[in-house]
Amino acid sequence: MLEAKDLSFCYAGADQWALKDVCLKVEQGQCLVLGGSSGCGKSTLVKALCGLIPHFERGIRAGRVFFKGADLADLCMHQIAENIGAVFQNPRSQFFTTSVCDEIAFGCENLGLGRREIIKRLERSLERFGLDPLKEKSIFQLSNGERQKVIMAAIHAMGPDLWVMDEPSSNLDPRAVAQLTDIIKGLKQEGKTLIIAEHxxxxxxxxxxxxxxxxxxxxxxxxxxxSFFSQSNEELGRQGLRWAHIPTTNFKAAKPASQVKANQLKARELAFRYGRHKPELLKGLNLQARGGEILGVTGANGAGKTTLAMVLTGLLKERGGKVRLNGELCKAAQRARRCRMVLQESDHQLFAQSAEGELALALGKGGAADGRIKELLAQCGLDHLAARRPQCLSGGEKQRLVIAAALATEPEVLALDEPTSGLDAGSLRQVGDLLKGFAARGGVVLVVTHDYEFILSCCTSVIRLDMGRATTRLPVGEMPAEMHSFLVGEAVPEGFS
Structure with missing residues (x-):
C-alpha cells in the first residue's frame, strides 16, 4: 500500500541528513509503530509518508514514496488528503476553525461532500471519540488532550485509508489512552492502515x-x-526506549530529598473560573506541598490541572481562597515573582537566538552571569549546544532548556505542565534529574502529568483532580498496579483518602 524507496531528506539550512536511505514497505491493514530516541528521524519520516515532504517542507530530497503505486510528489495535496490522514503531536498546528463541530466538518467540506453526508459523518465521529458533550464548545476552551481528540475525529470523518500519527497519546490522560487503543483496534477492524510514531x-x-x-x-x-513486546522494560531501557509494560510488582520510586531549608506551599479553599458566568474549574481546593518532594498532579483531560498550576504560580488570579508561601499570605502578583511555570509547549517559551542566550535572557545580569549559564547548560546536558538556535533543538532538548531557564531565577516553586510530552527515555531521565536536584535544594515541585512511567520514576506522591477538587493524595511506588488504576480514575487504594 505504501512504500518508501531509498528516501533521504535534509532540511533547508541544516548540515546533516534527517533521513538517510530509508526503505520501508507497509501492507494494507497493518499497524506499524515507529520508535527511537528524540531526533532519530521519526517525525521527519511521518511528514514524508503523508506528503508534507516535499509539498511543504523545504530541503533536499532523494528517493521516492509511493502510495498505491503513485508517487506522492506527483499528487496534489487534495488527492493525498482524500486517502491519507495525519495526526501530529501539537493539535494547535492543525486547527482551521474555532469550534468543535466546524473543525470536524471542515475536512469533509473541502472534500466536496453533500450536507447530509457531512452531518452523518460528523455525528458518527463525535460519538466515536466521545466528543458529543463538547460539540458546541470553542477550540480555545478545550484542554490539550481534548484538542487532540478533536483532530482525530476530524480525520476520522474524512475516512482516509491510511492514518499516520506522530505521538498521538502525548496529550491524553490514561482513560483517554485506553479509548485511543480501542479506536486503533476499531480502525484496524475496518481495514485501515496505521503508522504510529511513539515513545x-x-x-x-x-x-x-x-x-x-x-x-x-x-x-x-x-x-x-x-518480538518487540517480549522484551522487558529493562531490556528496552538499555536501548534508550520507554517502557512497553505497566509494572505489576513493587517499584523503587523516588523518595523525598533531604535539604537544609525547605520551602512550603499551601492552598486553602482555592476557587477559580474563567469569567463571571463560566462554571468553576477549581472548587474549594486544598493542597499542601513542601520542598524535597515532587508532587504529581493528575486527572482527566479538562479537570483543571493546568489551571491549578497557573493559579498557584500567579499566572492566573484566584477567585476565592488563599495561598501561602513559607507561611506568608501570597497574592498572585507576588507568586508570579517567586514562582515559575514551564508550559506544555516549549516553543512558546523560547525567545533568544541561542541556548546560552535563552539563559542570559532569563538571568538578565549581563556578563556577570556567564558562569551561571555554563553551569546550567552542563546540568541540563546542553553545554555542547550552547550556540544552537533553540528552534533547531529536539523536543527533549527544548524541554530541558526551558526548565533550565526557569531554574536560573532560583524560584521557590516550580510547576511544569506535561514536561515529558514527546520525550524519549534518556530525555525523561534527564528532566527527572533536573527536578530532583531542584527539590533537593528545598524547591517545591508540582508536575502536571499523565505519564505513568515518569510518575513512578520521579514523583514522591501524586494527587488526582476531580470536579475541581484534589480528591486523593497517594504516595508513589508502594503499589504500582493500584497506582495505575488510581491514575485512570477507576479506584482509590484502600487506606487512602
Missing part, C-alpha cells in the same frame, strides 16, 4: 503488527510486535 508504546501492545526502530535518520531494526 510511549505500551498501549499499542495489542494493536501493533510491526515495530520499526530508527537511529540517526536510518532504520536500524524492523521486527514483529510479538
Amino acid at each position: 510511549r508504546c505500551h498501549y499499542l501492545k495489542d494493536c501493533a503488527d510491526r515495530v520499526v526502530l530508527m537511529e540517526k535518520g536510518r532504520i536500524v531494526s524492523d521486527q514483529s510486535a510479538k
